[in-house]
Amino acid sequence: MKLILLGPPGAGKGTQAKRLEDKYGFVQLSTGDMLRAAVAAGTETGKKAEAIMARGELVPNEVVVGIIAERIEQPDVAKGYILDGFPRNVAQAEALDEMLKGKGTALDAVVELVVDDGILLKRIETRAAETVGGARADDNAEALKKRLAVYHEQTAPLSAYYKGKGRLKAVDGMKEMDEVTRQIEAALGL
Numbered sequence: 001m002k003l004i005l006l007g008p009p010g011a012g013k014g015t016q017a018k019r020l021e022d023k024y025g026f027v028q029l030s031t032g033d034m035l036r037a038a039v040a041a042g043t044e045t046g047k048k049a050e051a052i053m054a055r056g057e058l059v060p061n062e063v064v065v066g067i068i069a070e071r072i073e074q075p076d077v078a079k080g081y082i083l084d085g086f087p088r089n090v091a092q093a094e095a096l097d098e099m100l101k102g103k104g105t106a107l108d109a110v111v112e113l114v115v116d117d118g119i120l121l122k123r124i125e126t127r128a129a130e131t132v133g134g135a136r137a138d139d140n141a142e143a144l145k146k147r148l149a150v151y152h153e154q155t156a157p158l159s160a161y162y163k164g165k166g167r168l169k170a171v172d173g174m175k176e177m178d179e180v181t182r183q184i185e186a187a188l189g190l
């Protein structure tokens, strides 16, 4: 199963991806996690990405497209994978389609976790308060709001993009976590 989990920051993509990984063995591929690992390791990619990420902006497309292209070649994704945080704009989505086509394969589904902005802003404030001086440089209220704005501007159009291709499945991300998991499983026929 090759899947995209789409949704704004704070929608619960990471939590749901982890559950699907544990239960079905699909590997969660989070570009955010991969970029943070590159920053921590001080690689060339990490050096390029660090300041951009701290501001809540998007790192250049070729950087993330390259990371994903390499990662999905690894043997551990044989049962499938869940893309979390990628693609984040239409150019990345087109690059992904091309990349998969070149490998003779395609996505099975795109699941969108739908959450209202009001709820997100509350979650964002809680997350910022919990992580003061914590692990993520971009978990302060300002960068989080920027990430939400970038989401609306660049990532939300992906919902129409995939709907047009008949691959979008929308799930109510405002229900409690177990219910969201059930809805995702139902949408995917798992």
Ligand code: ADP
Pocket (backbone or CB within 6 Å): 008, 009, 010, 030, 031, 032, 033, 035, 052, 053, 054, 056, 057, 058, 059, 060, 061, 064, 084, 085, 086, 087, 088, 092, 138, 147
């Ligand atoms: P969120 O918690 O907002 O979903 P992530 O952990 O997925 O955030 O990503 C954190 C940051 O990493 C983003 O704000 C962005 O700077 C960078 N990033 C992650 N994925 C991508 C991508 N596909 N394209 C560009 N930048 C990305």
